[in-house]
Amino acid sequence: MLYIWLSTVLMNMISAVSAYGQTDSKTYTLTEIQKYGVRLLVNKNYLLPQGYAPDGLVVTNGKVRTEFANTQLLPEVLKALESMFAAAKAEEIDLILFAGFRSEQTQRLFYERAGGGNSMSVAPPRGSEHETGYAADILAVDSMIRNSSFGETKAGMWLQKNAPQYGFILRYPENKTNVTGYIYEPWHFRYIGRELAYEITETGLCYEEFLQLYPDQKVPTK
């Protein structure tokens, strides 16, 4: 009940800083990126600086099955994925990583191919979490299509339940499209560390909403 109330209050409170439909935007400095670290909010309004790529990216190894060779992620993300994939495998769920880090150039290509504009499914260049090295698109070997029905598969449900234990949040939940600006993406997970992942998931809020709970400490200010 408290959460329902909180959500309602927050929805009103954050309308001014909602990620969706807002025209002004902020570009992070490298200092800010360092400061926020794993908590960095990246969306259509909170953008990475031009040409940004995180330091220390690593290539996935055999422990994490990937659709594409040489998929890169930050080391802590890869480590968490290895544990999560192994745990899923133990329950006969074969996960497969479809995307990790994406460069600004690649993101621009995807965005332009999708027609640009305020796309609900493809982020603008400098506005994709994939450009931070913290995001992972995860599907199952027997269900490799990125659409909303993945959320109802055994793998999709397993991920929703277990991802926080490995430090991941479902970044674009089904009922938060008006806040995140993106369609429901049951395959897109964002590494944020175990403690925060639990906390965010428990509130039932999306990350934009959650950050509003701690405006002083956690919301990057414009």
Ligand SMILES: [Zn+2]
């Ligand atoms: Zn994604």
